[in-house]
Amino acid sequence: MHKDNQPLIFEMTKEGRIGYSLPELDVPEIDLSSHLPNGYVREESAELPEVSELDIMRHYTALSNRNHGVDTGFYPLGSCTMKYNPKINEAVARFPGFANIHPLQDESTVQGAMEIMYDLQQHLSEITGMDEVTLQPAAGAHGEWTALMMIRAFHEANGEGNRTKVLVPDSAHGTNPASATVAGFDTVTIKTNESGLVDIEDLRAKVDENTAAFMLTNPNTLGLFERDVLEISEIVHGVGGKMYYDGANLNAIMAKVRPGDMGFDAVHLNLHKTFTGPHGGGGPGSGPVGVTTELAPFLPKPILVKKDDQYTFEYDRPQSIGRVKPFYGNFGIYLRAYTYIRSMGPDGLKAVTEYAVLNANYMMRKLESYFDLPYKQHCMHEFVLSGRRQKKLGVRTLDMAKRLLDFGFHPPTIYFPLNVEEGMMIEPTETESKETLDSFIDAMIQIAKEVDENPEIVQEAPHTTVINRLDETKAARQPVLRYVKEEELVNA
Ligand SMILES: *Cc1c(COP(=O)(O)O)cnc(C)c1O
Numbered sequence: 001m002h003k004d005n006q007p008l009i010f011e012m013t014k015e016g017r018i019g020y021s022l023p024e025l026d027v028p029e030i031d032l033s034s035h036l037p038n039g040y041v042r043e044e045s046a047e048l049p050e051v052s053e054l055d056i057m058r059h060y061t062a063l064s065n066r067n068h069g070v071d072t073g074f075y076p077l078g079s080c081t082m083k084y085n086p087k088i089n090e091a092v093a094r095f096p097g098f099a100n101i102h103p104l105q106d107e108s109t110v111q112g113a114m115e116i117m118y119d120l121q122q123h124l125s126e127i128t129g130m131d132e133v134t135l136q137p138a139a140g141a142h143g144e145w146t147a148l149m150m151i152r153a154f155h156e157a158n159g160e161g162n163r164t165k166v167l168v169p170d171s172a173h174g175t176n177p178a179s180a181t182v183a184g185f186d187t188v189t190i191k192t193n194e195s196g197l198v199d200i201e202d203l204r205a206k207v208d209e210n211t212a213a214f215m216l217t218n219p220n221t222l223g224l225f226e227r228d229v230l231e232i233s234e235i236v237h238g239v240g241g242k243m244y245y246d247g248a249n250l251n252a253i254m255a256k257v258r259p260g261d262m263g264f265d266a267v268h269l270n271l272h273k274t275f276t277g278p279h280g281g282g283g284p285g286s287g288p289v290g291v292t293t294e295l296a297p298f299l300p301k302p303i304l305v306k307k308d309d310q311y312t313f314e315y316d317r318p319q320s321i322g323r324v325k326p327f328y329g330n331f332g333i334y335l336r337a338y339t340y341i342r343s344m345g346p347d348g349l350k351a352v353t354e355y356a357v358l359n360a361n362y363m364m365r366k367l368e369s370y371f372d373l374p375y376k377q378h379c380m381h382e383f384v385l386s387g388r389r390q391k392k393l394g395v396r397t398l399d400m401a402k403r404l405l406d407f408g409f410h411p412p413t414i415y416f417p418l419n420v421e422e423g424m425m426i427e428p429t430e431t432e433s434k435e436t437l438d439s440f441i442d443a444m445i446q447i448a449k450e451v452d453e454n455p456e457i458v459q460e461a462p463h464t465t466v467i468n469r470l471d472e473t474k475a476a477r478q479p480v481l482r483y484v485k486e487e488e489l490v491n492a
Contacts, residue, residue, distance in 0.1 A: 017051055019055070020053070070085065074409050074428075074436050074439075075410040076412050077410060078382045078413040078426055078427040079173065079425060080279075083273075086339075089339045093339075098113060103327035108310075111311055114304060118304055120135065120337060121134075121135060124269060128269065130259070132296040135328075136323070136325040138330060140246075140270045140287045141178065141287070142325075143287030144179035144180075146289050147268055148244070149321045150295050150298040150321055151244070152183060152212065153321050154242070154295055160240070162210055163210055164212065165185060165188050165208075165211050166183075167190050169215075170417075171217075171220050171221045173217065185212055190202050192419055196375035197228065200232065200235070211240070212242065214243055215244040216229070216232065216245060217245075218245065218259075219382075223382040223383045223425070224380065225252070232263075242295075244267075248273055248274075250274040251274050251352065251356040251381040251429065251430070254352060260290075265292050265295060266289060266292070267289065268287050270286075271333050271337040272286060276340045284332070286329065286333035297317065298319050299321075300323055301317040302315045303320075351430075352430045354430075356428075356430040360381050360426070363383070363437055363440070366441045367385060370444065371385040371387060374386050382425060384423050386422050386424070388421050390451045394459070395455050396422065397422040399459050402458075406463055406465070409443060412425055413426075
């Protein structure tokens with residue numbers, strides 16, 4: 001199936017060839033079968049490739065060259081904020097004073113690390129307009145769940161355990177209803193109106209004294225700013241519910257407007273999106289949560305506090321929902337986000353927002369006549385095109401996404417949000433040059449022309465990649481294929 005001449009690791013194997021050298025055994029050899037329960041010891045050796053160190057090095061280097069990442073090419077994956085991750089972040093995260101500390105060290109020996117965490121919390125509070133922040137959650141979805149557990153504890157503390165409903169717009173990221181369900185709530189879906197915004201009448205009809213919270217993303221997952229957000233929070237607060245802000249993508253509002261000023265009570269942030277932590281197979285995430293003073297007693301413990309110029313963890317928090325992550329959380333990501341925030345400064349973060357929004361609007365206006373644009377107003381950091389017109393000609397959005405690979409681009413997010421038919425959700429981010437944006441626009445326009453003139457080339461794409469189009473269902477159901485020798489194939 002592979003088109004280049006790179007042999008598979010199993011084809012490189014030579015019996016007896018090894019890629020390591022260990023000193024001679026100077027302790028008695030152990031018979032494993034006497035230590036493991038019956039049936040757990042292999043009868044035959046595993047079928048492993050036998051190659052030299054150089055061969056294995058070349059094998060992995062060749063594989064890495066086939067990979068697509070932000071450092072190798074444009075990656076406009078909507079709602080994922082695949083921006084450039086500055087390399088100074090990596091340098092700071094590797095400082096021996098940070099990289100070599102151990103989470104079980106005494107607090108007195110890690111005051112510098114704790115100061116960075118404390119300062120990062122302060123910066124995130126300022127950016128979100130929230131009173132207190134926890135860094136514990138490991139990712140966005142985990143942050144959503146943490147905040148919802150706090151909201152639940154808050155209502156229960158007020159004798160309002162009847163508040164079992166969490167409202168979620170139909171355009172929301174899938175993690176929103178999932179987190180609400182895992183936190184023990186029933187989700188109620190709120191409709192999107194023809195302008196792509198929350199349908200206020202539907203919201204009014206569905207809020208009541210059983211509403212625990214409304215989870216809103218603003219700009220929403222269609223890339224549109226919810227202009228009625230103040231009215232929305234009045235409606236939700238009016239029945240005693242809490243406003244939850246999904247701040248996974250803060251690229252459209254940073255240093256411009258704050259969730260706290262829009263009436264939100266709780267926010268999560270994705271340090272691995274907006275704040276340049278590598279993500280998508282690139283490392284662990286971090287999903288800090290910010291809350292108002294009212295919700296603060298329920299924050300996960302321990303809380304990082306500063307007392308007489310000493311940083312310490314406070315455990316005496318009787319109303320806390322408890323710990324949600326071992327040790328300090330993903331400290332390496334804090335260092336990267338902290339480096340980013342400090343090196344950008346407030347003006348830099350404002351410029352990020354302005355360029356992210358400008359780049360998305362530039363692209364949207366250049367492409368709107370070639371595809372369908374369901375929502376015509378200005379977008380924020382991302383926009384959603386529809387491939388409805390192309391579908392009528394027999395070409396699906398999936399085909400166009402595959403065709404983009406031939407131009408060296410990672411495709412946008414497709415078929416999301418669900419309320420756009422044949423959707424393509426494009427997020428260019430602020431870190432791309434105008435030349436890169438233009439070359440992507442040219443590729444999209446060429447694909448639109450191919451659909452009119454020569455649809456097979458799109459339907460059968462990709463043509464230039466190492467392997468042809470994969471069977472998506474099989475890839476999901478059977479992600480790991482056993483290597484099959486040629487003789488076996490012949491016999492099959
Ligand atoms: C990415 C994203 C999330 C989930 O974040 P994870 O870190 O992947 O759990 C939630 N909401 C929105 C809008 C997102 O874009």
